Amino acid sequence: TTVTVSSTASHPIPTTLWGQMFEDISSGDGGLYGELLQNRAFQQVTPGTSAALNAWQAVNRASVSVVADSVKLSNALPNALRVQIPTGVSGQTGVANTGYFGIRVNSAWTYTASFFYRFPTASSFRGNAVISLQTSSSQVLGSATVALSGAQTSWTQVTAKITPTSSPSATDNLFVVSVDGAAASGQTINFGLFSLFPPTFKNRANGMRMDVAEALAEMQPSFFRFPGGNNLEGNSLPSRWQWNNTVGPLTQRPGRAGTWGYINTDGLGLYEYLLWCEDVGMEPIMAVWDGFDLGGSSVAEANLQPYIQQAIDQINFVIGNPTTSAPAAMRSSLGHPAPFKLTHVEIGNEDFIGNAPSTIAYRWNHFASTLRSTFPQLRFLATSNVNSPRLTPQPQEWDLHVYQTPTWFAQNSFMYDDFARDGTLYFEGEYAAISTNPNDIFGSPSDGRLTFPTVQSAVGEAAFMTGLERNSDIVFAASYAPLLNHVANSQWTPNLVSFDSANVYRSTSFYVQKLFSLNRGDQYIPSTLPSRTGTLFWSVVSKQTNTIIIKVVNVATSAQTIAFNLPFSGISTTGTAQVLTGAATASNSPTTPNAVAPASHSIPVGKTFSYSAPANSLSVLTLGIN
Numbered sequence: 001t002t003v004t005v006s007s008t009a010s011h012p013i014p015t016t017l018w019g020q021m022f023e024d025i026s027s028g029d030g031g032l033y034g035e036l037l038q039n040r041a042f043q044q045v046t047p048g049t050s051a052a053l054n055a056w057q058a059v060n061r062a063s064v065s066v067v068a069d070s071v072k073l074s075n076a077l078p079n080a081l082r083v084q085i086p087t088g089v090s091g092q093t094g095v096a097n098t099g100y101f102g103i104r105v106n107s108a109w110t111y112t113a114s115f116f117y118r119f120p121t122a123s124s125f126r127g128n129a130v131i132s133l134q135t136s137s138s139q140v141l142g143s144a145t146v147a148l149s150g151a152q153t154s155w156t157q158v159t160a161k162i163t164p165t166s167s168p169s170a171t172d173n174l175f176v177v178s179v180d181g182a183a184a185s186g187q188t189i190n191f192g193l194f195s196l197f198p199p200t201f202k203n204r205a206n207g208m209r210m211d212v213a214e215a216l217a218e219m220q221p222s223f224f225r226f227p228g229g230n231n232l233e234g235n236s237l238p239s240r241w242q243w244n245n246t247v248g249p250l251t252q253r254p255g256r257a258g259t260w261g262y263i264n265t266d267g268l269g270l271y272e273y274l275l276w277c278e279d280v281g282m283e284p285i286m287a288v289w290d291g292f293d294l295g296g297s298s299v300a301e302a303n304l305q306p307y308i309q310q311a312i313d314q315i316n317f318v319i320g321n322p323t324t325s326a327p328a329a330m331r332s333s334l335g336h337p338a339p340f341k342l343t344h345v346e347i348g349n350e351d352f353i354g355n356a357p358s359t360i361a362y363r364w365n366h367f368a369s370t371l372r373s374t375f376p377q378l379r380f381l382a383t384s385n386v387n388s389p390r391l392t393p394q395p396q397e398w399d400l401h402v403y404q405t406p407t408w409f410a411q412n413s414f415m416y417d418d419f420a421r422d423g424t425l426y427f428e429g430e431y432a433a434i435s436t437n438p439n440d441i442f443g444s445p446s447d448g449r450l451t452f453p454t455v456q457s458a459v460g461e462a463a464f465m466t467g468l469e470r471n472s473d474i475v476f477a478a479s480y481a482p483l484l485n486h487v488a489n490s491q492w493t494p495n496l497v498s499f500d501s502a503n504v505y506r507s508t509s510f511y512v513q514k515l516f517s518l519n520r521g522d523q524y525i526p527s528t529l530p531s532r533t534g535t536l537f538w539s540v541v542s543k544q545t546n547t548i549i550i551k552v553v554n555v556a557t558s559a560q561t562i563a564f565n566l567p568f569s570g571i572s573t574t575g576t577a578q579v580l581t582g583a584a585t586a587s588n589s590p591t592t593p594n595a596v597a598p599a600s601h602s603i604p605v606g607k608t609f610s611y612s613a614p615a616n617s618l619s620v621l622t623l624g625i626n
């Protein structure tokens, strides 16, 4: 194959081209969000049930149960953990939390622990509670004591710091709050809103888990789509994501039943998302709920106004003027008087699913008309199938999603070449090769579904991404989905990054996303087009004025040589190749965390040069122009 490269760029490449899509799908609580305790505030549970005690267990014969306390901690957090100390017990007795499938204990960290407590009946008890991190065999790894008073019948919060003395490799550790059984014999104590935080990314209060955050930031994403995805929509109207339930003190956040089968604490809320975007240098692509829930019901046209107002308030929380908007004033009071950066707002999610198409026309019309006139500086994305049904006002931007096989991605890199250039812009908001079985894309691993990305799936995505880069005159953003999952509790596979309570696993697809993101250009340089159904793909971009970057993708199972004719003089004689390759089915996983990683080496280059692309590979060739 010989590729002749043009001497002039066809279009500037949008700075937002590569980024991340996020929703809580075994990825927020217990993942990116730093809180280490699961079911920390007994949100959205039925008192007296075993489910209410999820992740909690009694220590040394205490009797524990979740109750609807007659004196509520707050309207948002009405449930409490009632701990009754039996008579005749010696030694520490109380309650333990098992975290999100483990708790990492690291002696290099100082943990911040806290809880609320009250004595439902005043008592003469005065004594210490011990807050500790323990192994599963009750070895104390670190602890702190706080004084409790039986006179305290209203809710009060106690906080303590814990610096462990060792770092066990095991993660089946426990967070324990206990009192001396003899001293507290017969006492009843109510607890609420426990919390245990390790140090966080950028040391943010209520912030992100460092190692997960650092892995996501390492990809240098330019945007962050949130809060979903299905998890925006809710499985019912009352359980939809509501911005105002996710901001302010944690005692004001009721949590909700997420759409992925577990309760969301909403400790990772709108303000945390926006600070996260600023800390990583991303702009939000923020979604507003648009009147359709995954139970299949739509808000009637006549009843849309309150939900449109809620969307207006959500947007004003992000960009509004604190002197004229209450939500903006709240943002300011939380510490961010200036507006956050926001350009793109997505209206709904996947409005092509189920019976959403039957009501999208009026829902879009009312949401888009009102929001566009309220915020003329913003651009609003539709999520239905393009022009099916036709929508008014005509959408400026669309979010398209595709989950397919590696082969599909390799054979559809020209998808956007065939799109009309009519001013509409596109966000490839969710894409991933998730199965090798074209007849059962969303099936089980025994039917071709991938558990972790493979070299083959990542290289198929890379081929598709050369097409996104070529068509970045109309594709302004693209993101793999889902971004992140806890390997012990997945609602979806494969994911870009996986983790457990002590480790982060960067997938083959993560390295493809990172190679494209860290080697993006300013201008796209046209060249001889690849064959649409071939096995060799490439894209050429220029960076500033003195660098050419060529991405070469070989989806074949044997090496292929590609020759380049460059029209530029002064090409250096040595370039760099960053290559991701390996056995087609190789994956990075908890058992093989570093099976596949990019490697760099220098290559001979010039006005004309040849490059041998390995089988199953993405190569990023970087050439200097003197």
Ligand SMILES: O=S(=O)(O)O[C@H]1C[C@H](O)[C@@H](O)[C@@H]1CO
Pocket: 023, 228, 229, 230, 231, 349, 350, 353, 401, 430, 481, 482, 492
């Ligand atoms: O069941 S699906 O609709 O395929 O779910 C997909 C599409 C949806 O937007 C996202 O939340 C989810 C996984 O990324």
